Amino acid sequence: MAGQEAVAGFAVAVVREDGRWRCTALDASALSGLDAAITALTKIRSTGAIFGLLAVDEEFFVIVRPSPRGASLLLSDAAAALDYDIAADVLDMLRVDPPDEEDESIWPEGDLEILADLGLPGVELEVIVGEVDNYPDEQLQMIAQRCGFADQFAALLDDM
Template identity: 75%
Template sequence: MSEQDAVPGFAIAVVREDGKWRCTAMDPGVLGELDAAITELRKVRSTGAVFGLLGVDDQFFLLLRPSPGGISLLLSDAAAALDYDIAADALDLLRVEPPTEDDEEIWPEGALDILADLGLPAAELQVIIGEVDLYPDEQLQMIAQRCGFAEEFGKLMDSIPQ
């Protein structure tokens, strides 16, 4: 992928190990291809929880969580698949048909309970996604707050060039 094809946004790997949170920037190139993001996340070694937060072009976010049996994921706006390859890849992996051009509604697709074991029940995640006036980084900040890694997330976000 060349510089001009780069997708704007950010990708963060989040790790919870021994009761401590750690956030690390992932290569921004992963925003263009879901497989690249999954591969990079799988390289993170931890005995605790590992998941990825991808904020794409101020439009939508993806949560990715590798597991031994595959990957859990959540796409905050299914309609993003009409304009972004990584969102189309996510729907493809979920075996969900992309919405039509006529769909005006925003709805998530995937595992709403992806972070339930870390303190964010599906119903609360649905409410955060429903806050359509917020940018994806603001929604992800709310998720970080609810799960308990807001400080680490905020520090990393401040250091990422926007």
């Protein structure tokens, strides 16, 4: 990673264990590439659900949910893959071709049902992703609110 430019934004690990939510900051290197994010998340030990929320450069977000059979992923804006390594990594892992340079539209790529078992059905997540006038941190706050960890998420962001 020597010489790689730091990516602005934040990465948060979210854990639900024994009915309680916990949010912790991940190292900024988790924003540089998908492997770094997955590695950081798999180091967290929990018997409950674990996923990562990554807000990148006020442009897009990624939800990463590792599991023994591979990571589930959601990229809020597929076109971000043209400018950001981590977004390109997500499309690569999903085996999806990046959009054309001329394509101006914004659409998500990946698993919209990624948080369905935690109270956020895919149709609602799609609405949140579609709120393109909101910044990624605002969209992630909406996700946190809907799943039930808004207080823990907001407290962590205030401390960052």
